[in-house]
Amino acid sequence: MTARNLTTFDRWLIAAQRGLDVALNPRPPHQRPTPDATGDTGDAPLSDLDRAHAAGLMRVNHAGEVAAQALYHGQASVATDPALRQQLLVAADEEQDHLAWCAQRLGELGSRPSRLGPFWYVGSYAIGVTAGLISDRVSLGFVSETERQVEEHLHGHLDRLPAGDQRSRAIVEQMKQDEAEHGQAARDAGGIELPRPVRWMMRGVARVMTTLAYWV
Numbered sequence: 001m002t003a004r005n006l007t008t009f010d011r012w013l014i015a016a017q018r019g020l021d022v023a024l025n026p027r028p029p030h031q032r033p034t035p036d037a038t039g040d041t042g043d044a045p046l047s048d049l050d051r052a053h054a055a056g057l058m059r060v061n062h063a064g065e066v067a068a069q070a071l072y073h074g075q076a077s078v079a080t081d082p083a084l085r086q087q088l089l090v091a092a093d094e095e096q097d098h099l100a101w102c103a104q105r106l107g108e109l110g111s112r113p114s115r116l117g118p119f120w121y122v123g124s125y126a127i128g129v130t131a132g133l134i135s136d137r138v139s140l141g142f143v144s145e146t147e148r149q150v151e152e153h154l155h156g157h158l159d160r161l162p163a164g165d166q167r168s169r170a171i172v173e174q175m176k177q178d179e180a181e182h183g184q185a186a187r188d189a190g191g192i193e194l195p196r197p198v199r200w201m202m203r204g205v206a207r208v209m210t211t212l213a214y215w216v
Helices: 008-023 049-077 082-109 117-134 137-159 166-188 198-215
Strands: none
Touching: 049 082, 049 117, 049 137, 049 166, 049 198, 082 137, 082 166, 117 137, 137 166, 137 198
């Protein structure tokens, strides 16, 4: 019995199901254990204000991981080079770990992910497809610039997280390290530097997303 070739409609249905899983699953699976710098001592007690602030930051990070999954899946869906497609899917698997860690931490903080998850996924998937259709080198350049900006964003969160929240800090530290590796891999594979107006536009879109995700 031979496998049926997937139609374009089939692929869109698969993409839609994946998007729902990424955006709405309250307990996404992960392969690597959740980073934890507290050992047996646990976090220092957080005030209600610090807990709410940490939750807002981790909700932003969760929304970013929903968007990252969508970007990688969108780019992989139109990549012409099989090796590049595989590289994008491997990176997406690591982003899945980030998504699960953030979801878990939000639960520990008594909070929830952004209610706009499906919106983040659909919009980012469309951006990923658009970048991928231009060329593989542009797609890689988009990965490189995205990860550079995410790395900066996570560095800022390390400064803003409450001092006693070592568990969130350990998660963000590992995410930051992984994002740097993804960006470097994209540059090593031939990603081009995007024009300055495109980089500015990406920063503007990210600022809107992070502001909304903190509260909604």
